[in-house]
Amino acid sequence: xxxxxxxxxxxxxxxxxxxxxxxxxxxxxxQYTSASLVGDILQASGTEVFITTVDPxxxxxxLLLSDLADYVPxxxxxxxxxxxxxxxxxxxxxxxxxxxxNYGIRIMKLDVRDESNRPDNWQTxxxxxxxxxEGFEIMxxxxxxxxxxxxxxxxxxxxxxxxxxxxxSGRGIVDPCGLQEIIARCRVPTIVEGGLGSAVHAAHxxxxxxSAVLVNTALVKAREPLLxxxxxxxAVDAGRLAYESGPMRADGPVD
Amino acid sequence: xxxxxxxxxxxxxxxxxxxxxxxxxxxxxxQYTSASLVGDILQASGTEVFITTVDPxxxxxxLLLSDLADYVPxxxxxxxxxxxxxxxxxxxxxxxxxxxxNYGIRIMKLDVRDESNRPDNWQTxxxxxxxxxEGFEIMxxxxxxxxxxxxxxxxxxxxxxxxxxxxxSGRGIVDPCGLQEIIARCRVPTIVEGGLGSAVHAAHxxxxxxSAVLVNTALVKAREPLLxxxxxxxAVDAGRLAYESGPMRADGPVD
Numbered sequence: 001x002x003x004x005x006x007x008x009x010x011x012x013x014x015x016x017x018x019x020x021x022x023x024x025x026x027x028x029x030x031q032y033t034s035a036s037l038v039g040d041i042l043q044a045s046g047t048e049v050f051i052t053t054v055d056p057x058x059x060x061x062x063l064l065l066s067d068l069a070d071y072v073p074x075x076x077x078x079x080x081x082x083x084x085x086x087x088x089x090x091x092x093x094x095x096x097x098x099x100x101x102n103y104g105i106r107i108m109k110l111d112v113r114d115e116s117n118r119p120d121n122w123q124t125x126x127x128x129x130x131x132x133x134e135g136f137e138i139m140x141x142x143x144x145x146x147x148x149x150x151x152x153x154x155x156x157x158x159x160x161x162x163x164x165x166x167x168x169s170g171r172g173i174v175d176p177c178g179l180q181e182i183i184a185r186c187r188v189p190t191i192v193e194g195g196l197g198s199a200v201h202a203a204h205x206x207x208x209x210x211s212a213v214l215v216n217t218a219l220v221k222a223r224e225p226l227l228x229x230x231x232x233x234x235a236v237d238a239g240r241l242a243y244e245s246g247p248m249r250a251d252g253p254v255d
Numbered sequence: 256x257x258x259x260x261x262x263x264x265x266x267x268x269x270x271x272x273x274x275x276x277x278x279x280x281x282x283x284x285x286q287y288t289s290a291s292l293v294g295d296i297l298q299a300s301g302t303e304v305f306i307t308t309v310d311p312x313x314x315x316x317x318l319l320l321s322d323l324a325d326y327v328p329x330x331x332x333x334x335x336x337x338x339x340x341x342x343x344x345x346x347x348x349x350x351x352x353x354x355x356x357n358y359g360i361r362i363m364k365l366d367v368r369d370e371s372n373r374p375d376n377w378q379t380x381x382x383x384x385x386x387x388x389e390g391f392e393i394m395x396x397x398x399x400x401x402x403x404x405x406x407x408x409x410x411x412x413x414x415x416x417x418x419x420x421x422x423x424s425g426r427g428i429v430d431p432c433g434l435q436e437i438i439a440r441c442r443v444p445t446i447v448e449g450g451l452g453s454a455v456h457a458a459h460x461x462x463x464x465x466s467a468v469l470v471n472t473a474l475v476k477a478r479e480p481l482l483x484x485x486x487x488x489x490a491v492d493a494g495r496l497a498y499e500s501g502p503m504r505a506d507g508p509v510d
Binding site for chain 2: 224233246
C-alpha cells in the first residue's frame with residue numbers, strides 16, 4: 001500500500017487519555033471457549049482493543065484472564081470493559097464498577113439490552129449519565145435513533161455504537177441511509193455494530209463514514225474464523241479508503 | 256497477512272497458455288485521457304491485465320499505445336483486447352481481427368452491446384462462436400441469464416463476465432441471489448462487472464463466489480481515483496477471504 005493510503009487507514013480515529021485507537025476493527029471475544037483461538041483471532045484481526053467483562057449475575061461462563069494470558073500479549077492492547085451481559089441499567093452499572101475496581105478499567109463499552117437482545121436506548125441513556133458522572137469514558141450501543149444519538153453525544157460520550165441490524169443476525173445494514181445521516185451529523189466517532197455477518201457488511205459500514213466497526217458472531221460462526229478475521233481487517237481498510245476517495249453516486253434506482 | 260491468506264488471494268484463478276491470472280481485480284482504462292494517470296491506476300490496483308482496444312468505427316478517441324508506453328511497463332502485463340466500443344457482432348469481429356493482426360492479441364474481452372449499452376446476449380453468443388472457431392480465447396460480457404451462461408461455457412469460453420447492473424450506473428449487484436446461482440453452477444471462472452460503483456460492491460461480488468471483478472467508471476468518477484483503486488484492491492481480497500472462510504448465513508429477513 002502506498003504511503004498516503006497507509007496514513008489514511010492508520011491515522012487515529014479516537015484518542016482517550018494515553019490511548020490512541022488506530023485499528024478500525026474491534027472484535028468481541030466473549031463467545032469463545034478457547035483462549036488460544038482468541039489469541040489467534042486478535043492477531044489476525046489486527047485489532048488493538050481487548051474487551052473484557054464479568055458477568056455479575058453469573059448467567060454465562062467466560063474465559064478467565066489467567067487462561068487468556070497464556071495466549072494473548074495482554075499488555076499490548078487497550079483494555080475496555082463491556083456490559084454486554086446486562087439486561088438492566090442496574091446490572092450494567094454493577095458490571096462497570098466491578099471492572100473498574102478490580103481491573104482498573106475506565107473505558108466502558110456500554111450495553112443495556114432488552115429481553116430480545118436489542119439495545120434499550122432509554123435505559124442506556126440513564127446508565128450513561130451515571131457512568132459519565134463517575135468519570136468513565138463510555139461507548140454506548142444504541143438503536144440508530146437520531147435524537148438519542150444527539151443526546152448521548154451532548155452528554156459527552158467518547159464514541160457511539162450504532163446498531164446495523166440485530167446482534168448475531170448477520171443481516172448487514174438494514175437502513176444504510178438512516179445510518180449514514182446519523183454518522184454524518186455526529187461529532188464523536190461512530191462504531192457500527194450488530195448483524196455485520198461478513199466482510200461486505202463491514203466495508204459497507206466504513207463506506208457510510210463510520211469510524212470503526214465491531215464484529216463478533218461473524219467470526220465465531222464462520223467455518224474458518226481466522227480467515228474471516230483477516231477478511232474483516234481488509235474490508236475495513238477497503239471501506240475506509242473508498243470513503244476517503246469520494247466514491248461516485250449511483251445513478252438512481254434500477255429501472 | 257499470514258501465509259495461508261496470502262496463498263488464497265494469490266493463487267491463480269485462470270491460466271491461458273503461458274498466462275497466469277492471479278490478481279482478481281481487472282481495471283478498464285479506456286475512459287482516461289492521461290497516460291500518466293493510467294500508469295498510476297494500474298499500479299495502485301495491482302492488476303496484471305492490460306486491456307487495449309481500437310475503435311474500428313472511429314467513434315471515440317483513446318490513448319495511444321506510444322503515449323502509454325512512457326508511463327506503463329507494458330511488458331509486465333497480460334495483454335487482452337476489448338471490443339467494448341462495438342454495437343454489433345460485425346463491429347466486434349472487426350475489432351478482434353485488428354487487435355490480433357496488429358498487436359498479436361489472442362485473448363479477447365468480448366463485448367457486444369445494444370443501443371442502451373447493455374450486453375446483447377444473442378449477438379454475443381453468435382460472435383463468440385466465430386471467434387472461438389478462429390482460435391481466440393474469449394471472455395464474453397452478458398446479462399446474467401443462466402441458459403446463456405451455460406451455452407457460452409459449453410462453447411469453450413475461457414471465462415464469463417456477468418453484468419451486476421448497467422455499466423457506469425454504480426448501482427452494485429441488483430440480483431445477488433441470481434448471480435450467485437450462475438456463479439455456483441459455472442465451471443469456468445466468472446468475472447462480475449458493470450455497475451460496481453465502490454469497494455463494497457466489489458467485495459460483494461467476491462463474496463458471492465466470483466473469480467474476479469472488473470471495474471472502470473468507479474475509479475474514473477471517484478474524487479480520488481488512486482485511492483479508489485487501492486480500496487478496490489483491498490475489497491477484492493477481503494471478499495475472497497470472506498468467501499473462503501465460509502461465512503455465516505443471515506437469519507432471515509428483518510422482522
